[in-house]
Amino acid sequence: xxxxxxxxxxxxxxxxxxxxxxxxxxxxxxxxxxxxxxxxxxxxxxxxxxxxxxxxxxxxxxxxxxxxxxxxxxxxxxxxxxxxxxxxxxxxxxxxxxxxxxxxxxxxxxxxxxxxxxxxxxxxxxxxxxxxxxxxxxxxxxxxxxxxxxxxxxxxxxxxxxxxxxxxxxxxxxxxxxxxxxxxxxxxxxxxxxxxxxxxxxxxxxxxxxxxxxxxxxxxxxxxxxxxxxxxxxxxxxxxxxxxxxxxxxxxxxxxxxxxxxxxxxxxxxxxxxxxxxxxxxxxxxxxxxxxxxxxxxxxxxxxxxxxxxxxxxxxxxxxxxxxxxxxxxxxxxxxxxxxxxxxxxxxxxxxxxxxxxxxxxxxxxxxxxxxxxxxxxxxxxxxxxxxxxxxxxxxxxxxxxxxxxxxxxxxxxxxxxxxxxxxxxxxxxxxxxxxxxxxxxxxxxxxxxxxxxxxxxxxxxxxxxxxxxxxxxxxxxxxxxxxxxxxxxxxxxxxxxxxxxxxxxxxxxxxxxxxxxxxxxxxxxxxxxxxxxxxxxxxxxxxxxxxxxxxxxxxxxxxxxxxxxxxxxxxxxxxxxxxxxxxxxxxxxxxxxxxxx
Amino acid sequence: xxxxxxxxxxxxxxxxxxxxxxxxxxxxxxxxxxxxxxxxxxxxxxxxxxxxxxxxxxxxxxxxxxxxxxxxxxxxxxxxxxxxxxxxxxxxxxxxxxxxxxxxxxxxxxxxxxxxxxxxxxxxxxxxxxxxxxxxxxxxxxxxxxxxxxxxxxxxxxxxxxxxxxxxxxxxxxxxxxxxxxxxxxxxxxxxxxxxxxxxxxxxxxxx
Numbered sequence: 001x002x003x004x005x006x007x008x009x010x011x012x013x014x015x016x017x018x019x020x021x022x023x024x025x026x027x028x029x030x031x032x033x034x035x036x037x038x039x040x041x042x043x044x045x046x047x048x049x050x051x052x053x054x055x056x057x058x059x060x061x062x063x064x065x066x067x068x069x070x071x072x073x074x075x076x077x078x079x080x081x082x083x084x085x086x087x088x089x090x091x092x093x094x095x096x097x098x099x100x101x102x103x104x105x106x107x108x109x110x111x112x113x114x115x116x117x118x119x120x121x122x123x124x125x126x127x128x129x130x131x132x133x134x135x136x137x138x139x140x141x142x143x144x145x146x147x148x149x150x151x152x153x154x155x156x157x158x159x160x161x162x163x164x165x166x167x168x169x170x171x172x173x174x175x176x177x178x179x180x181x182x183x184x185x186x187x188x189x190x191x192x193x194x195x196x197x198x199x200x201x202x203x204x205x206x207x208x209x210x211x212x213x214x215x216x217x218x219x220x221x222x223x224x225x226x227x228x229x230x231x232x233x234x235x236x237x238x239x240x241x242x243x244x245x246x247x248x249x250x251x252x253x254x255x256x257x258x259x260x261x262x263x264x265x266x267x268x269x270x271x272x273x274x275x276x277x278x279x280x281x282x283x284x285x286x287x288x289x290x291x292x293x294x295x296x297x298x299x300x301x302x303x304x305x306x307x308x309x310x311x312x313x314x315x316x317x318x319x320x321x322x323x324x325x326x327x328x329x330x331x332x333x334x335x336x337x338x339x340x341x342x343x344x345x346x347x348x349x350x351x352x353x354x355x356x357x358x359x360x361x362x363x364x365x366x367x368x369x370x371x372x373x374x375x376x377x378x379x380x381x382x383x384x385x386x387x388x389x390x391x392x393x394x395x396x397x398x399x400x401x402x403x404x405x406x407x408x409x410x411x412x413x414x415x416x417x418x419x420x421x422x423x424x425x426x427x428x429x430x431x432x433x434x435x436x437x438x439x440x441x442x443x444x445x446x447x448x449x450x451x452x453x454x455x456x457x458x459x460x461x462x463x464x465x466x467x468x469x470x471x472x473x474x475x476x477x478x479x480x481x482x483x484x485x486x487x488x489x490x491x492x493x494x495x496x497x498x499x500x501x502x503x504x505x506x507x508x509x510x511x512x513x514x515x516x517x518x519x520x521x522x523x524x525x526x527x528x529x530x531x532x533x534x535x536x537x538x539x540x541x542x543x544x545x546x547x548x549x550x551x552x553x554x555x556x557x558x559x560x561x562x563x564x565x566x567x568x569x570x571x572x573x574x575x576x577x578x579x580x581x582x583x584x585x586x587x588x589x590x591x592x593x594x595x596x597x598x
Numbered sequence: 599x600x601x602x603x604x605x606x607x608x609x610x611x612x613x614x615x616x617x618x619x620x621x622x623x624x625x626x627x628x629x630x631x632x633x634x635x636x637x638x639x640x641x642x643x644x645x646x647x648x649x650x651x652x653x654x655x656x657x658x659x660x661x662x663x664x665x666x667x668x669x670x671x672x673x674x675x676x677x678x679x680x681x682x683x684x685x686x687x688x689x690x691x692x693x694x695x696x697x698x699x700x701x702x703x704x705x706x707x708x709x710x711x712x713x714x715x716x717x718x719x720x721x722x723x724x725x726x727x728x729x730x731x732x733x734x735x736x737x738x739x740x741x742x743x744x745x746x747x748x749x750x751x752x753x754x755x756x757x758x759x760x761x762x763x764x765x766x767x768x769x770x771x772x773x774x775x776x777x778x779x780x781x782x783x784x785x786x787x788x789x790x791x792x793x794x795x796x797x798x799x800x801x802x803x804x805x806x
Contacts, residue, residue, distance in 0.1 A: 483692065490695040491683070497702035498681050504709045511716040515723060522727035529734040536741040543748040550755045557759060560606030561766045568773040575780035582787040589794035596801040 007042045009131060011049060014147065016136045018154045019046055020054055025158055037154040039146075048132040052094050059091050063099055067091075075100055094133045345421070347390050350398055359404040360391050385417070393419045468492065610760045611767035681705060 015038050022034040028050065031043035038046065052058075063071075067089060074085040082093035089096060101120065122128060143151075162170075190197055207214050349356055373381070395403060396410040422430075467478040469485055470492040478486065614620060654662075664671070681702045684694035 483690075486692055487690065487695060490692070490699050493699050494681065494683065494695075494702055497699070497706055500706055501681055501702070501709060504706070504713060508709060508713050508716060511713065511720065515716060515720055518720070519723050519727055522724070522731055526727065526731050526734055529731065529738055533734060533738050533741060536738060536745060540741060540745050540748060543745060543752065547748055547752050547755065550752055550759070554755055554759050556605050557608055557763065560608060561762070564606055564608070564770060565766070565773070568770060568777065572773055572777050572780065575777060575784060579780060579784050579787065582784055582791060586787055586791050586794065589791055589798055592798045593794060593801060596798060596805060 007040055008045060009040065010128065010134070011041075011053075011131055011136045012147075013136045013139045014143070014151055015041065016049070016054060018151070018158075019049060021158050022154070023050060023054075037150070037157065039150060045132060048130075052092055052130075052132045053135075058095075068099070068103065071096060071100060072103065092133075094130065098133070345424070345427070346397075347394055350394050356394065356400045357391070358400055358402050360388060360395075389414070389417050389419050392417075608763045608766070610763040611770070679705060 018037055019034065022037050026033050031047045035041055035043040035046045041049070070089055071085070074088055078084055082097050086093040086096045091099075098120075105120070128134060187197060343351065348354075392410045392413045394400075395405065396407060396414065399407075465478045466475055467481050467486065467489050468475050469481065469489060471485075471488060481489070609615065651659075678701055682698065683689075684691060684698050688694040
């Protein structure tokens with residue numbers, strides 16, 4: 001009977017390394033296979049080692065204060081549920097537990113004040129109950145025989161990337177491929193030689209998938225022979241139809257879909273930061289370019305010439321049927337003209353697009369007092385009545401923004417007081433009358449021609465007199481208002497202007513920001529270029545100075561060269577003269593010597 | 599002064615400028631010259647006298663005075679841009695209120711002008727900046743070509759100097775060599791003469 005081996009014990013460095021390599025090869029599911037590489041450890045222990053220590057995602061740093069606090073808090077919330085706590089803290093369950101206990105120990109120690117050693121430190125002779133969570137022990141210099149053997153075996157096994165079966169398969173595949181190619185080559189050569197061979201090696205065993213369907217089950221013949229049926233591919237497929245297809249989409253759903261689309265569109269627009277003005281008026285995204293036609297090959301002048309030359313030859317042009325296009329265009333033009341005429345007949349307020357009141361509140365005097373009124377008063381009443389009619393008519397036919405009255409109200413009023421349409425002649429006549437009247441008044445008041453300055457002065461004075469009373473919501477004359485009212489009005493005005501100001505300032509800021517983005521690129525470019533230009537100018541200045549200096553030097557040298565040559569030549573000449581003298585003297589001396597010796 | 603000293607250096611053929619101490623000596627001479635030099639003549643005589651305050655305006659004079667007194671610059675008052683209400687003491691003064699409202703209108707108009715300007719800028723800014731950049735680029739190109747021209751001219755001048763000096767240099771060297779040869783020859787002749795004289799004198803003595 002063999003010795004009973006209990007696996008376990010402290011993890012060695014070699015064991016850790018083998019385990020890591022094995023996990024890399026076999027993954028994290030085949031622990032018994034991995035454990036077969038380490039004969040001192042069981043599968044469970046290997047797994048524990050990996051998940052408690054070796055996994056690279058395990059944090060092995062010191063516990064930070066925040067982590068400690070979190071741990072204590074969680075331990076109170078979920079007592080003994082270390083797995084849950086560990087996921088929250090981001091360390092392993094064993095680490096959490098151990099840290100918790102150390103913390104408790106420390107607290108206890110502080111309370112009791114005893115300075116004994118750590119109770120969880122191993123005493124000599126004790127065995128570590130969970131060695132998986134401890135750092136590996138370094139390898140001894142001289143390893144055991146069996147340990148070395150284990151290491152080499154593990155190395156061999158881990159280095160082997162293919163199993164026996166995979167190797168055999170690969171070899172067989174290669175052989176098969178070679179055989180096929182050889183056969184192919186042989187057949188090709190035979191064919192080239194004119195010998196036709198048929199593929200005789202028909203498969204005896206197995207299924208020829210080109211010929212038959214494996215495990216085919218023919219459908220059972222039904223009650224009705226369908227082979228003669230003709231199917232119209234475009235006939236409605238009633239089998240697939242649902243109630244929904246017949247009814248069409250429900251209105252609510254359609255609405256919802258459209259809304260969603262709209263929302264999506266708005267969102268996109270917002271994301272793209274499109275200015276609101278683009279949202280409101282639907283301008284075409286792409287501006288159409290001008291139509292460019294090629295130059296006519298025959299100019300108008302040429303045609304004119306041809307016509308004048310060939311006048312006698314009469315070209316008979318048959319009267320053509322008017323083109324449908326022309327008819328349409330003429331019709332359209334007619335319509336447009338009519339509209340314009342119609343518009344001319346409208347009141348001046350509409351024609352000039354002046355602001356119109358949103359509410360029609362002109363008090364007409366009661367018709368009972370007719371008899372008491374003077375003629376001019378009566379006329380005034382008539383004018384007022386006409387005015388109201390026109391206001392209603394205008395409001396009905398070209399809507400006033402923010403109108404307080406509905407179209408039906410306008411219609412009702414006009415039904416009761418029919419709006420007369422005058423002919424153009426009548427209008428002309430009326431205008432003439434008015435003009436005459438104006439001239440008479442002008443003359444009577446001796447206005448004459450008023451210059452623009454005078455007019456604007458009077459206008460401004462009048463405008464100054466117009467005062468808005470915010471408390472009463474109406475306009476009045478400034479001279480009639482009390483001081484308090486005037487103050488109030490001014491304050492209101494200032495307030496309004498402030499609001500305007502705020503809005504405008506925002507707009508301006510936005511514009512500025514946009515412009516900054518738009519133009520900053522150009523600005524930096526211009527700045528750089530200017531800098532470069534300045535540097536170049538500096539260099540040019542330097543070069544100019546240099547050039548003039550060198551030119552000056554050249555001039556100097558031109559002067560210097562002949563002088564130097566002259567000086568040297570002088571020297572040489574002097575030396576030559578001296579040589580002559582010396583030679584002479586030598587000759588004389590020689591003569592003397594000869595004479596003396598003689 | 600320049601007429602008195604003739605500088606006849608020919609740097610392309612003369613040697614000895616590279617030796618130690620020559621450059622320092624030259625620099626020393628230059629320094630000494632600058633120390634000694636006194637401009638005796640007003641060389642700007644043909645120009646009108648300087649008008650230092652030709653472009654000075656009242657505002658500038660004021661500012662210069664302020665800078666001289668080392669006072670900090672007055673901060674721009676932004677008060678009126680906030681459209682303030684009249685001061686506390688004059689809350690019931692219609693004139694003050696009118697003033698404030700008028701100010702607000704003025705500021706609004708100013709703001710409007712600003713927006714108009716900004717809109718103009720947003721319409722034409724890109725083009726204008728593009729033109730500006732192009733213009734500066736053109737300037738830069740012109741400057742570069744002129745700089746290159748200048749460099750070329752400098753080189754040509756130096757080439758001309760060098761070629762002339764090299765030609766002259768040969769002649770000078772030849773002359774110099776001739777001179778040296780002559781001097782040494784003369785020396786030899788002189789010595790020979792001296793020897794002869796001695797001999798003559800000896801023979802005279804012998805004869806006598």
